[in-house]
Amino acid sequence: MYRIAVLTDRTRDGRNYVEQITRFCMSRGLLPQIELHNDQERFFHGILDEKPSCIVLALPGVAGLNAVEHLRSLCPDCGIMWCSDLDFSLQAFRLRIEYFLLEPITPEAFSHGLTVLFETHMKRNRN
Template sequence: MVGGQVGILETAIVDDLKKEGEQVYRIIIVSDKEKNGLRYADRIVRFCMNRNVFPQVEYYQDQEKFFERVEEITPTSVLIALSGVQGLNAVEHMRMFCPQCGIIWCSDLDFSLHAFRLRVEYFFKEPIEDEMFEEGLTVWYERRRGSGI
């Protein structure tokens, strides 16, 4: 899968809910490993559904298509799971382009100081354990809920 919607809400439904003042999370994932990207998408959807939040989640392997989509819909949050400096560059670009967007970042290298500097909501160094991923999603969710975004 190169990219597309894997969540439970279609774009038209999301737009209608936003018009009605409902909180809607638009989450876009980019990962250079398809298996990880789809697993992250599934975990995010289950996490949100357990909190009675129904997100629109999209997944991309191609960074160019990911950034094109980010420009189209301005997501609530993104999960960037790219190896090495490729991930750092994507996070820096994302922060400049969309300063209010929540960012969860997964990398094979320890970029934790960069993550702090770039105001990333949660940084993971792979491999990621289930408890750690759940903690990261909880931090993300509480910050998004608290900010009204």
């Protein structure tokens, strides 16, 4: 099963991201399991047992950078879309993040990021 995890410290934003991911997937005939996580420690402990296919990470500042670095070390093959309030685009490139979004994030930009995330992740897993 295709699993998508959303990790954020803002519950409202997380719900919004889950809704957008659900609409995006339904429009493409995809039915993944989508999980919202607000507790980093629990999330990282949980992915040791069962790794998600893709992750949308939306954490502010250096907390986001630290989380994405840790995430990449735990899940080198997971697709990651990183949303941040600081411009960490160079770090995102260095960490092989499929898509980086700088806040504020429009629904169109988020949808484009999902498109890139899914296309890149699916191509990589075919090879």
